[in-house]
Amino acid sequence: MRSRYVAFVLRRQDYLLRTWHADHRPLRLDFDVDRWLGLEILRCEGGMEHDVSGLVEFRAAFEADGECRVLHEVSRFKCVDGCWFYVDGVCRMEHPGRNARCPCGSGRRFKRCCSSMRRTAPRNS
Numbered sequence: 001m002r003s004r005y006v007a008f009v010l011r012r013q014d015y016l017l018r019t020w021h022a023d024h025r026p027l028r029l030d031f032d033v034d035r036w037l038g039l040e041i042l043r044c045e046g047g048m049e050h051d052v053s054g055l056v057e058f059r060a061a062f063e064a065d066g067e068c069r070v071l072h073e074v075s076r077f078k079c080v081d082g083c084w085f086y087v088d089g090v091c092r093m094e095h096p097g098r099n100a101r102c103p104c105g106s107g108r109r110f111k112r113c114c115s116s117m118r119r120t121a122p123r124n125s
């Protein structure tokens with residue numbers, strides 16, 4: 001899972017398609033993300049040596065079109081001949097709350113961190 005996130009960050013299309021289950025693999029991938037900000041794993045089920053399927057719930061924060069958004073997905077994985085493959089996922093887009101912890105993992109509040117990343121002029125207060 002983490003390796004797939006890293007592959008998304010590095011835009012390693014070959015790796016992402018190789019680890020995608022053959023029955024569900026798309027022909028190509030579109031990267032309409034300007035910058036990945038952070039990954040938070042919320043839940044893992046299965047995925048151990050004796051399992052044939054696994055489930056990972058995660059939140060991945062990214063920047064696109066000057067906005068910070070969070071992809072919240074529950075992904076399904078399948079084990080084929082000892083290798084794990086991504087099958088599919090149920091996902092939704094979220095906006096981080098202004099007072100929530102920033103999804104980039106800085107530990108700061110979102111409004112004091114990535115929410116202001118594209119602000120050009122400092123605000124007078």
Ligand SMILES: [Zn+2]
Nearest residue numbers: 102104113114
């Ligand atoms: Zn941040």
